[in-house]
Amino acid sequence: MSGHSPAASPAHKQPGSPRQRAWARLKRHKAAMASLVFLCVMTLAAIIGPALQPHDFTRVFTDYVRTPPSLTAYPRPDQIGPAIDRIAARMRTKVERVWVSGERVEVTLTAERAIDRRLTALFERSDLFAAAEAIELSDGGRRLSVSVPIIKRYFFFGTDGNGRDLLARTLIAGRVSLLIGCLATAVALLIGVAYGAIAGYAGGLVDGVMMRIVDILYALPFIFFVIMLVVVLGRNVVLMFLAVGAIEWLDMARIVRGQTLSLKRREFVIAANALGVRPAGVIAQHIIPNTFGVIIVYMTLLVPKVILGESFLSFLGLGVQEPMTSWGVLIAEGARNIEGATWLLVFPALFLVSTLFALNFLGDGLRDALDPRSE
Template sequence: MTDAAALLPPPAPGRSLWQDARGRLVRNRAAVASLVVLALIALACLVGPLLTGHPYDKVYPDYVRLPAGLASHPRAEAVPAAVARIAARIRATAGDVSVENGIVRLALTAPRPIDPRLLVYFERSDQFGAARIVESGDDGRRLVVVVPVKSLRFLFGTDGNGRDLLTRTLMAGRVSLSIGLLATTVALLIGVTYGATAGYLGGRIDMVMMRAVDVLYALPFIFIAILLVVFLGRNIVLVFLAVGAVEWLDMARIVRGQTLSIKRRDYVLAAEALGVPTRGILTRHVIPNTLGPVIVQVTLLVPKVILLESFLSFLGLGVQEPMTSWGALISDGARAIEAAPWLLTVPAGFLVTTLFALNFLGDGLRDALDPTER
C-alpha cells in the first residue's frame, strides 16, 4: 500500500484567484496594450518636462500661438524682420543683414551716436543672444555687430501666451493623472468599506447607512466645492477633497449590491458557522469577490474625476495658473479652435488616449477577476 502511494504523482499545486486572474489578463492583448500605453503616458508626463528644454511657465513673447512643427525657430526668412524690430527699439536702422552658421551680422546706423548699452535688446528677445560690436564708425553712428541666434523648437507649438504646449501638456498630465488616481483611491477606500459593511450587516444599520448616502446624493457637487474653497482657500488639495467626498457614493452602492448577493453564498455561511468574525468575513470573503465590478467602476471613475477637475478649473475653483491640467488646456483650446486648432487637439489627444486605454484595461480586468471564469 505504501509502495503504491509512493508511485502516485504528487498533487498539483493549487492556484489562487489572483494567479488565475493574472494569467487571463496577460492573454488579453487589448488590456496589455492599454496597460503599456498608460505606462508610457505616465512616464512621459513624469520625465518629459525635464527633457523638452522649456520650463512649463516660460513665456516666449516672440512665439505666440506658433503652429506645431519640427523646424527650429527663428526661421531664416524671419530673421531680417526680427532684427528690424529690435533696431527700431534702439532707434537705428538695420542694414546688410546676413545669417551664417547661426550667427547674424548686421550694420546699425542712426542719425546720432548709438549707445552700446541698448544692444541688450537683442539678448532680451527670445530669438537672439548677446550682441557683440565688431566695428564702429562715423563717431558711433554706425555699428557692425554680430548676434548669435537662439535655436528653439516647439514640437507641439505654443499657446496664446507663448508657452511651449508640449511641456504644458505633459505637466497637465501630471496634475490630471494625480487627481484621477488619488481621488479615485479615496473614493475606493471609503466606498468599498462603507458599502460592504452596510450590505453585510443589513437590517436597520443598512437602512440608516444608505439613507445617509441618499442625503449626500441630494447635495449638489458644486455647492460642496464652493464651501471647501470658502473655508480652506484655493489649492489643488481641494480638488481631492471635493471629488473624493462625492464620488465614493456610487462605489458604495455598487459594493452594497454585490455584498447582498455574496453574503448568501455557501462559503460565507460556512465561515459564519465556524465563528469567523465579521471583519474577517468582509476582508477574506466578501470584498475580494466584489473586485470585478469595483475594478470596472474604478476605470470609469478615473476619467470621470479628470473631467470633474476640468469643470472646477473652468470655474476657477481648481488648478490655478501657471499650473494647468488637461481639462484647463482643453477649455483654452476650445476658445481658440478656429485660429489655433492645435491648442485643442494636443491635450484632447492625450486625454482621449488615456480614456480609451483605461476602458480597455477595465474590460480586461473585469474578465480576469470574474470568479465564474476560473
C-alpha cells in the same frame, strides 16, 4: 498505455491559481494590454517628461506667441528681419545690412549720434538671439557692426497665447490630471468599500439607515457642492478634489454592499462567524478581499470619470488655476482660440481622449479577466 499525455490535459494548459488564470485571460485581451502599455507610457511621460523638456511650462517666449507646431527649429528666416528691426528701433538706430550665415547673423546699424555699445544687450533679451558681439564701431561711433548667435528652439506642439511651450504644458497638465484622478479615486474607494461592506454585513436597520444617507447624498447637486468646497477650501486644488473624491464613493458603496449581501451567506463567512471571528475581522479578511475583482474594474471606470469631472470644473474656472494647468484648463483655452490656433485644442484633447479610451478598454479587459465564467 493511455493515449493522452499529462501535458495535453486541461489542468496543465492553464495556470493553477485564480490570479494566474485572470492574468492569462487579460493577456489575451489585446485592447486591454495595449491600453495598459499606453497608460504606463503616458504616466512616465507625465512624470519625467517635463524634466526632459528644454522649456519650463511657465516660461514665456514673447517673440513666439501662438506659434504653430513644427518639427523644424525656430526662428524661421522671415522672423529674423522683423525681430532685428524691433531691436534697432529700441536702440534708436537704423538697419543698414543684415546677413544670415548658418546660426549667426551679422547686422550693421547706423544712427545720427554715436551708438552706445551697451545697447547691444537688447539682442540677448530677445528669444531669438544670444549675446551680441561687437565687431566694428566706425564713422565716429555712428556705425556699429555686430555678430549675433541665433538660438534654435523647437516647439513640437506650438505655443499658447502667452508664448508658452504647449508640449511642456500638456505633459505637466497630464501629471496634474492623472494625480487628481488617482487621489480622488483612492479616497472614493476607501470610503465606498468600507461603507458598503459595513452596511451589507450589518443588514437590518443599520443597513437601511446607511443606505438612506447614500440616497440623500445622491440628491445633492454636484456643481453646488463643488462651489461650496471652493468657498470653504479656497483654491487648494488637491484638497478640493480629495473632497470631490469623498462624494464619488456613493456608487462604490452600493456595489460593495450588494456583493457583501451575497458573500455573507457563503460557507467560509458562516464558518468564520462560528469560530468567533469578530465582525471587523470577517469584513477585513473575508468580505473585502472577495470583492477585489469588482473594485478593480470600477476603479478603472472611476478614474476617467474623475478626470472628466476635473476637466469640466476647470473649463468652468472652478478647478486648477494658473500658473498650474491641467488638460481641462488647456482645452478651455484651446476652445477660446479654436479659430486662429486649432493646435491649442487638438493636442490637449487628443491626450485626454486617448487616456480616457485606454482606461475604459482596460476596464473592459479586467472585467472579462476577473470573471471566471469567461474561461
